[in-house]
Amino acid sequence: MTTDQALAPAIRVQGIGKSFKDLQVLRGVDFDVRAGSIFALLGSNGAGKTTLVRILSTLLKADAGTATVNGFDVGEKPGEVRESISLTGQFAAVDEVLTGRENLVLIAKLRHLKNPGAVADGLLARFALTDAGNRKASTYSGGMRRRLDIAMSLIGNPPIIFLDEPTTGLDPQARIEVWQTIRQLASQGTTVLLTTQYLDEAEQLADRIAILHKGTIIQNGTLAELKQLLPPAQVEYIEKQPSLEDVFLALVGDTAETDSTEADSADDDGRTHGRVPAGKEKQ
Numbered sequence: 581m582t583t584d585q586a587l588a589p590a591i592r593v594q595g596i597g598k599s600f601k602d603l604q605v606l607r608g609v610d611f612d613v614r615a616g617s618i619f620a621l622l623g624s625n626g627a628g629k630t631t632l633v634r635i636l637s638t639l640l641k642a643d644a645g646t647a648t649v650n651g652f653d654v655g656e657k658p659g660e661v662r663e664s665i666s667l668t669g670q671f672a673a674v675d676e677v678l679t680g681r682e683n684l685v686l687i688a689k690l691r692h693l694k695n696p697g698a699v700a701d702g703l704l705a706r707f708a709l710t711d712a713g714n715r716k717a718s719t720y721s722g723g724m725r726r727r728l729d730i731a732m733s734l735i736g737n738p739p740i741i742f743l744d745e746p747t748t749g750l751d752p753q754a755r756i757e758v759w760q761t762i763r764q765l766a767s768q769g770t771t772v773l774l775t776t777q778y779l780d781e782a783e784q785l786a787d788r789i790a791i792l793h794k795g796t797i798i799q800n801g802t803l804a805e806l807k808q809l810l811p812p813a814q815v816e817y818i819e820k821q822p823s824l825e826d827v828f829l830a831l832v833g834d835t836a837e838t839d840s841t842e843a844d845s846a847d848d849d850g851r852t853h854g855r856v857p858a859g860k861e862k863q
């Protein structure tokens with residue numbers, strides 16, 4: 581591998597602009613995403629996160645600027661870009677009438693993979709959905725549906741995935757499960773660009789965080805870099821109170837399989853314990 585290839589970003593966004601009639605949503609957005617990293621695009625409702633993801637996934641044309649994904653220009657090589665990515669949209673794309681397994685088999689067939697059944701079974705196992713695989717997706721909880729949605733988007737092993745608000749609307753346990761899934765993907769070399777409006781999600785997952793505000797990236801850095809933007813915290817001795825999320829997770833547990841038809845998730849002695857939630861490990 582040449583030095584150039586080693587340094588080439590998986591995603592490069594330069595001066596991207598987009599307006600809808602009089603509404604200028606993106607006004608010159610710039611950032612790079614390193615291959616194999618998790619990059620979080622943080623912004624409030626209406627900041628333009630989905631608009632940017634749609635441009636990068638070739639669903640929408642930019643008015644200005646350029647962007648490359650996996651080395652391909654989104655405007656000039658949309659076919660190659662699409663082959664390099666998967667997109668999990670803000671609203672789940674699973675077919676409710678089909679079972680989880682049927683959803684996966686369908687996509688594997690559409691992608692002309694050799695053994696769709698085996699691909700589906702492998703993904704069901706990887707996403708802790710084996711037991712629920714033969715149930716209709718309409719019976720899944722929000723977290724299970726999200727995991728199935730992400731599993732579907734991984735068929736064909738794209739090197740880059742876009743996740744648009746992957747945990748919006750999920751309860752704390754389901755969010756932690758989805759976070760674990762995302763970390764696992766990145767640890768296997770997949771580049772992840774995710775959008776979120778949750779600060780803690782970016783804090784938990786991202787190698788770099790960019791803040792999209794009023795059409796441009798107003799900050800871009802690691803969590804440590806962003807924290808340094810504020811004056812150092814005053815040192816005070818206070819008793820650390822658990823957050824409501826800590827209490828909630830300690831009371832209900834944080835097991836990976838949340839299939840409500842399975843045995844309940846209490847421990848052997850029937851009690852739950854005040855464990856540290858798995859998603860807190862990175863702090």
Ligand SMILES: Nc1ncnc2c1ncn2[C@@H]1O[C@H](COP(=O)(O)OP(=O)(O)OP(=O)(O)O)[C@@H](O)[C@H]1O
Pocket residue numbers: 600603605623624625626627628629630631632670777
């Ligand atoms: N096709 C469209 N036509 C007109 N306006 C649009 C269109 N798509 C998006 N917009 C507007 O562009 C702005 C940015 O929308 P976008 O969906 O990108 O925001 P977002 O950051 O994803 O917000 P959210 O967090 O609510 O998902 C909003 O004001 C939205 O109404």
Ligand SMILES: [Mg+2]
Pocket residue numbers: 629630631670744745
């Ligand atoms: Mg959006």
